[in-house]
Each structure stands twice: as C-alpha cells, then as structure tokens.
Amino acid sequence: MAKIVVDVMLKPEILDPQGKAVAAALPRLGFTFAKDVRQGKRFEIEVDGEPTAAQLAEVEKAAEKLLSNPVIENFTVRVEK
Amino acid sequence: MKIGVVTFPGTLDDRDAARAVNHAGGQAVALWHNDADLRGVDAVILPGGFSYGDYLRCGAISRFSPVMEPIIKAALDGMPLLGICNGFQVLAEAHLIPGALTRNHELHFLCRDQKLTIENTNKAWTSSFTHGQEILIPLKNGEGAYMCDDNTLAMLEGEGRIIARYVGENPNGSRNLIAGITNERGNIVGLMPHPEHAIDSLTGPSADGLGFFTSVLNSFLAGSVK
Numbered sequence: 360m361a362k363i364v365v366d367v368m369l370k371p372e373i374l375d376p377q378g379k380a381v382a383a384a385l386p387r388l389g390f391t392f393a394k395d396v397r398q399g400k401r402f403e404i405e406v407d408g409e410p411t412a413a414q415l416a417e418v419e420k421a422a423e424k425l426l427s428n429p430v431i432e433n434f435t436v437r438v439e440k
Numbered sequence: 441m442k443i444g445v446v447t448f449p450g451t452l453d454d455r456d457a458a459r460a461v462n463h464a465g466g467q468a469v470a471l472w473h474n475d476a477d478l479r480g481v482d483a484v485i486l487p488g489g490f491s492y493g494d495y496l497r498c499g500a501i502s503r504f505s506p507v508m509e510p511i512i513k514a515a516l517d518g519m520p521l522l523g524i525c526n527g528f529q530v531l532a533e534a535h536l537i538p539g540a541l542t543r544n545h546e547l548h549f550l551c552r553d554q555k556l557t558i559e560n561t562n563k564a565w566t567s568s569f570t571h572g573q574e575i576l577i578p579l580k581n582g583e584g585a586y587m588c589d590d591n592t593l594a595m596l597e598g599e600g601r602i603i604a605r606y607v608g609e610n611p612n613g614s615r616n617l618i619a620g621i622t623n624e625r626g627n628i629v630g631l632m633p634h635p636e637h638a639i640d641s642l643t644g645p646s647a648d649g650l651g652f653f654t655s656v657l658n659s660f661l662a663g664s665v666k
Contacts, residue, residue, distance in 0.1 A: 369542075373587055374613065376547045425504070428497055428533065430540040431587055 363410050363418050367427045367434045368399035402426055403439075410438050441660045443653075444471040444481035446511070446527075448502045452489035453524065453636060460636040461485070464653035473505040483520035483564075483656055484511050486527025488580075488634060498541060498583050499529030508534065520564040520656050521628045525581055528620075528630035537623050537630050538596070539588030544581065545613025553645040554579035554633050555607035556619050560600050563626040564659045568651040575648035577638040579611060579619075584632045586614035586621070596621055603629060 369375050375397050382396040402422075406414055418436050427434040443461045445468050447454045458468035469481050473491075478484070492501040502508070512534060515521040523531040529541045544550060555576050558569040569575070588596070593615055596602050604620035612632075620631035635649025 372589075373542060374545060374585070376543045376545055376613075380547055425496070425500065428500065428540055430532070430535075430538075431542060 360405065361409055362439045363404040363406060363415065363436065364439045365402040365404065365418065365422045365426050365434055365436050366399060367402070367422070367432050368397060369431055370433055373431045400426075441466045441483070441657050442469050442479075442481045443467070443656070444469045444478055444484040446471045446473060446484065446486050446507055448473040448489070448491035448505060450490045450493055451487055451526070453487040453634065454489075456634075456636040457485050457487040457524065460639045460650065460653050463639050464650055464657055466653065466657050471507055473502065473507050476506045476510060478507075478510050478514065482660055483522070484515070485636075486511075486521070486523040486530050487636065488525030488527060491526055491530070494526075494583075497529075497533065498526060499531075499533040502526075502530050503533040512536065515628050518625065518627050520659065522565050522652065522656070523628075523630045524634055524636065525584070525632055528632055529583065531628065531630045536628050537621055538592045539586055539621070541581075541583050541632070542585045542587050542613075543583050544585055544611075549580070549582040550584070550611055551578070551580040552611075553577070554611060554619075556604045556633060557607055558604055558651075560603040560622065562600075563603060563622050563629065563655075565622075565629045565631075565652050565655050566603050567659055568655040574607060575638075575651070576646045577633045577635050577649045578645065579633040581612065581632055584612040584614065586618040586632070588615060599624070604631060604633075 378396040378398040422434045443466045445458045461468040558573045606617040622629045635652040638644035638649035
C-alpha cells in the first residue's frame with residue numbers, strides 16, 4: 360500500500376539544538392563521519408488505494424496548517440510505494 | 441472585570457493564573473478547551489503547562505481547540521489576551537503574534553527565578569510598571585527560545601513591541617533576550633516567564649508579577665480596552 364510521507368525540517372537558519380546534541384554524541388561513540396546533523400519529523404499517512412492528486416493537494420494544505428509551523432519549518436510531501 | 445483562564449488538557453498553571461486574577465481584584469472565570477463560548481469575559485489568559493502533551497509542537501494542537509475560535513476572534517477585535525509560557529507558544533502557533541518558540545539553546549528545561557526589564561508600559565498588560573523596571577519572576581520552560589527572522593526582529597524593536605527582556609545571561613537562546621512581545625495593537629501579549637507565580641512574597645520570589653494583572657484591570661477601568 361502506498362503511503363504519503365511528509366518530512367518536516369527546521370529551516371536552515373533556525374538553530375537545532377537536538378541535532379547539535381546528536382552530532383556531539385556521535386564522535387563519542389566512534390562515529391566520526393558527521394560534519395553536522397539536523398533532526399526533523401516524518402509523518403506517514405495512509406490512504407485507501409493510490410493517493411490522488413486531490414489528496415496530495417489536501418495533504419499539502421494540512422502540512423502547512425498543522426504538521427509544520429511555516430515560521431520555523433519547511434516540509435516536503437511525497438508518495439512512498 | 442471578568443478574566444477567563446483557559447484549561448487545556450495538560451495545562452498546569454490555570455489555578456495560579458486564576459488566583460493572580462482574583463488577588464489583583466478581578467474575577468477569574470474558568471474556561472474549558474472544549475467550550476466554544478467565552479462566558480462573557482472581558483479578557484483571557486492562556487496559562488502555562490504542557491497542553492496536549494506538547495505533541496507535534498508546543499501549542500500546535502491547542503491552537504485549534506474549540507475555545508480558541510472565539511478567543512482569536514475577540515482578540516483580533518481588541519480583547520486583552522495574555523499567553524504565558526505554553527500560552528505564548530499557543531499565541532505563536534495561532535499567528536496572533538509573530539515568530540515562534542523553539543527548544544532552549546542548551547536543551548535543558550529551565551526552572552529558576554529570572555530578572556526581566558519591562559520595556560513597554562503603554563500596553564494593556566504592562567501599564568502598572570514603570571519603563572525599564574526590573575522585576576523578578578519564575579522562568580520554567582523547555583522550549584522558550586524566541587525565534588523570528590531579521591525583518592520581524594527589526595520591526596519588533598522599531599515599534600517598541602518587546603515588552604520584557606531577560607537581564608543578564610541569555611537563559612534560553614531567545615533572540616535579543618526577548619522574554620515577551622505584543623501584537624501591533626498592544627492587546628495581545630506573549631510572555632515566557634510566569635508572573636502568576638510571583639504575586640505575593642509568601643508563595644513567590646516577589647510580588648512583581650502582580651503588575652501584569654493589575655495593569656489589565658486598570659486598563660479596563662480606564663476604558664482603554666473594551
């Protein structure tokens with residue numbers, strides 16, 4: 360079944376203390392690959408059947424109104440098989 | 441003057457807010473999140489706490505509670521509205537004031553007595569203070585860092601809409617040490633620290649917080665708010 364996935368991330372200019380804490384914890388565990396870490400939210404929305412264009416448009420609206428705060432966050436909407 | 445105090449599921453400071461209203465000489469009226477009626481109140485306080493468990497984002501779900509619809513309508517019409525801590529977050533989520541509250545820069549939950557300066561005393565909630573007055577009231581938050589873009593910050597500074605600023609070291613990473621701001625009209629105030637916990641020396645670090653509640657009563661009696 361297809362899912363509609365909404366990813367919400369803090370805008371690049373907004374400080375992300377949680378991401379910074381994760382970035383600081385990684386090298387303590389021997390993981391030295393990370394230059395920076397940003398933490399966000401992922402919403403998985405199930406609908407009946409294949410998502411329609413109209414449903415995706417509704418999800419866009421919901422993402423702007425509720426799932427994200429456009430003052431501090433950006434979001435993307437996509438369909439995942 | 442009747443002042444409504446809203447209780448959302450997860451609100452903590454409604455009783456202290458109601459006590460502060462009554463102590464100042466007003467009449468506190470309990471409002472429930474699921475009420476769509478304001479019971480004839482002249483002003484509303486959104487108190488602190490963790491409404492809806494801070495799920496999604498602090499204040500994001502409360503902002504769409506049934507009670508918020510008449511509150512937003514009345515506030516846009518000039519009714520005094522004070523959001524404290526979680527209430528400030530609700531105001532920001534409802535876009536009644538600009539900006540947003542984000543995680544404290546050091547990630548820790550803060551709980552301490554905090555010095556502030558009152559920088560705008562012309563507004564409904566701050567008229568009892570003197571300009572530049574230093575007050576001491578509790579600060580307790582996990583997501584209290586006030587964030588906004590540079591244009592908004594310049595506008596808030598230029599229009600004198602920062603009503604309170606932290607004194608000393610920045611406790612939570614708020615831009616320009618912002619502790620509280622107001623809307624353009626001046627009737628809506630969002631404040632991160634807690635004046636309702638500082639209304640007498642028996643229960644608080646000072647009685648400095650009482651000024652917010654006497655301010656709105658005085659403004660009401662003077663007829664400067666409806």
